[in-house]
Amino acid sequence: MKIVVKLDEMMAKRKIRLNELAQNVGITECNLSILKTGKAKAIRFSTLEAICKELNCQPGDLLSCSNDND
């Protein structure tokens, strides 16, 4: 089972760029890029809350769980 981050999909839907989202959320572009590319090991609730608030979405819109076979 693997957690998949769908941040890029939500960013495309909301038509917001990485640097703009990073600035509004209060994290670095580098960290946001790590999250977007699925390399992050963990995410703080405060960061998730800030991203959801900015993108006007639910955590489930950003994160999903998939089998490794998929």
Place this chain on the structure above:
Amino acid sequence: MNSYKKCASGIQIIATIMIVATTALTVLHWFFPLVYQAWYAASGVGVMREFDTTTFSWGQKVSGFMVEAFASALLIYGLLLVIQLMSLIKVNQYFTLATITLLKRISKIALLYCVYAVICGMALSVITTLHNQPGERVVAITFGTADLINIMVFCCMFLMMTIFQKGYEMKHEQDLTI
């Protein structure tokens, strides 16, 4: 400067002095024994050996030096690694791959030194009694307090390396926590 950086600098200075002293005293003891004895009598720095190399043949001196030089080389290499490790700690690189690699190498050197110390003692006992009459030559296998301390040092180094490795894994995970 923080206290741990001062400590790291101090350890580097001590390690450097030990490297110079080990090299000099090993050469002096085997090839310039009178100078070594005069130095030891004046300063008290060094080890007064149970054998006197002034009466040894050149073959004994060279072979004894080679045996002891390997032990000295291990010690010097270990001290050089310690100096590198202290340099990393001074620039705040505590839990990094480079630090762990150095600690692993230092642990291996410490273990090798422990094992070689026993072999070295045995080899030196043969070399230093070669000039004796047959029947008076000695093969001594010794394992003393110093060897036990060396093993303790190796165990402590190994434990430190394990802890640093765990710290590195935790830091790596923390770095990838957004």
